[in-house]
Amino acid sequence: MTTHPLLQSIIPLIADIARELPSAERYRRLLEALRVLLPCDAAALLRLEEGWLVPLAVDGLSSDTLGRRFRVEEHPRFAALLEAEGPLRFPADSPLPDPYDGLVEGHRGHLPVHDCVGCAVRLDDRPWGLLTLDDLAPDRFSSLDLAVLQSFGSLAAATVSVAARIEQLHSRVEHESLRAEGYRLAAAPRARTLIGRSAAMRQLQKEIGLVAGSELPVLIQGETGVGKELVAEALHAGSTRAARPMISLNCAALPETLVESELFGHVKGAFTGALGERPGKFELADGGTLFLDEVGELALPVQAKLLRVLQSGQLQRLGSDREHRVDVRLIAASNRNLADEVRAGRLRADFYHRLSVYPLLVPPLRERGRDVLLLAGFFLEENRSRLGLGGLRLDAEAQAALLAHDWPGNVRELEHLLGRSVLKALGRHPQRPRILSLGAEDLDLPGGRSAARAAAAPALVAAADAPSAAERPSLRDAVAHLERKLVTEALARHGFNRSAAARDLGLDRANLARLARRLGVALADAPR
Structure with a gap:
């Protein structure tokens, strides 16, 4: 007796539901089974988050796709799939641009997708995300039974539901904290998040998860441009203070004479120009988090006063004898090695030990391997949206060049480089292209193609x-x-x-x- 192909594909996935698997592995297996049953060039599972579609798993699409974020209102195909009652196939000659144009892996040239089908994944009768299939052939899905795809959409919903329930049981406290953060984000501009799947980033994210819910002061150290402020935001978002404000102060951006006023506030007449009372950052952050960036730049007298506030929770505004009590969780950051600063006499030892109760080191981009492609995908999608392009991708040579570069300026350097490169690439085209592809020659990297070649094949260069x-x-x-x-x-x-x-x-x-x-x-x- 022959088993029906659909049943044959679904049985292992049903068995997976009863197993304790990481969410990413569940989603990967789902797409793999889907492509076995319905052969195609690419498949993807995306989650809907506040008007954005975030790829959770892709099969057959370029690596940088996982770093992209698609705004639904900018992609009419995604919007149509979310609004449809069931699976939807777009005609091969559909005028609607495909978000995956040029992103299908394993094909030469930057070919547009010709056949596209998908369905909304629904939980509690509300769209949770999308399941999509794409092919470069115009008639791949012409004979597709859409009911089969609908079955997989239902199975995807069950998989998502199980994964969500397991995560909820693992950490109820974290769930409540993230819900509070969701309320905060709903009323604020969308913030960037940490992106990365390298071992170094997984370890960092694990440590953030461990310390975020505590009240311990955290010292974030790392080179310029690695994303220390994003780490601070993640710590605040995962804390019990997430519904309260996170107040930031760059200690290197203020002259020494104004730092105390910014931190502790002042009263009228405290100094020339103090025309009225003003609360400082500590009072503004009361009940929440205070993030001091480049904390190693503070002068020794300021360090002493700051240490007193951290120990007692009490402060005085400049020019006032009245004390204020504040409840603040401190997160500090520096691109210097603060232990060396203590040995050099530029930082008080007691202040350093108060800051570094839980130290976190953010890895430089050169130690994060293929994370550079995920981050590139994120920044490319931002540029595509800002410039109104239909598609924006990296060719193989550009990807090799990005992987070969040392990134002394880290993530910030990558962001700025891609912004410039997109404009340069646009300037090469007399007419605005539908799909813009960046090559190694468009990147502002030392040596261009030759540097990528030298890094990619050292074994091939004669000694x-x-x-x-x-x-x-x-x-x-x-x-x-x-x-x-x-x-x-x-x-x-x-x-x-x-x-x-x-x-x-x-x-x-x-x-x-x-x-x-x-x-x-x-x-x-x-x-x-």
């Missing part, structure tokens, strides 16, 4: 004599060589376990299999 132009490998060959080396090493490192190797490389298992076939890496003996 003795400089090769002639005819002997040098092309960038495509160099990138393929590096990819082959990374895939082979990952497989060997994990005992040829495909799933583990794929996670190590930041890929879906199906994408790893396709990449290995293209590169000629044997997977026949590798465990699935």
Whole structure:
């Protein structure tokens, strides 16, 4: 007796529902099963968040897609899918732009998607997100039974519901805190969040989760541009103070004569120009969080007064004898090594120990591997939306160049570089293109293509004599060589376990299999 293909695909997923799996793994398995049943070039699961669609899992789309955020009102196909009562297939000649144009992996050139079908994932009769299938062939879904896709949409809703319930049971307190943060965000401009799947970022996010709900002071250290303020915002959002304000002060941006007034406030006549009473940052942050950026820039006398407030919770405005009591959780940040500052006599030891009850180190971008592509996707989507482009992507050479760069300016450097590069690329086109692709030549990176080639294939560069132009490998060959080396090493490192190797490389298992076939890496003996 032959099992129906739909049932054959669904049975393992139903079994997964009863297992304790990470949410990302549940979603990956869902898309993998969907593409086995309904062959196509790409599939994606996206969650709806306050008018934005956030990719949770993709299969067949470029790595940077997971870093993108799609505003629904800017993508009419997504809006139509969310409003439809059931699955919806768009005609191959539909004039509506496809958000995934140029993002399908494994195809040369920047081809637009020609066939698209999807359905809303609903929880409690409300749209939770989308399940989408895309193909570069115009008639891939012409004979598709939409009821099959609807079945998968229902299964996706069940999977999402189970994942949400497990997370809720694991941390009820965290759930309540995040709900309060949701209320705050609903009334405030949308803030950026930490993006990254590297081991270094997973460890940082784990530590943020551990300390956020406590009242401990936190000292965030890291190089300029790594995102220390985002870490502070994540700590506040995960705390019991999330419904109260987080007040920030950049200690390096104020002259020494004004720092005390900014921190503690002042009364009328306290100094020249003090025409009335003014509360300081501590009073404004009462009940919430005070974030002191570049705290190592504070002068020693200010450190002493600040230490007293941190120890007793009491402060005096400049020019006043009356004390105010405040309840503030302190988060500090610095791009300096504050232990070295203590040894150099520029920072009080007691002040340092009061700040660094729980230290957090934010990794530089050069230590975050393929996170650079996720962040690039996020910034590209911001630029695409701001400039009104239909699609914005990186070609293979540009991705290789980003991965090869050292990023001394970290995430901030990446953000500014991509903003400039998009404008430069636009300037090369006499007419505004529908899909704009950035190449290595558009990036403001030292050495351009040659730097990417040198970083991508050091093993191919002769150690003795400089090769002639005819002997040098092309960038495509160099990138393929590096990819082959990374895939082979990952497989060997994990005992040829495909799933583990794929996670190590930041890929879906199906994408790893396709990449290995293209590169000629044997997977026949590798465990699935």
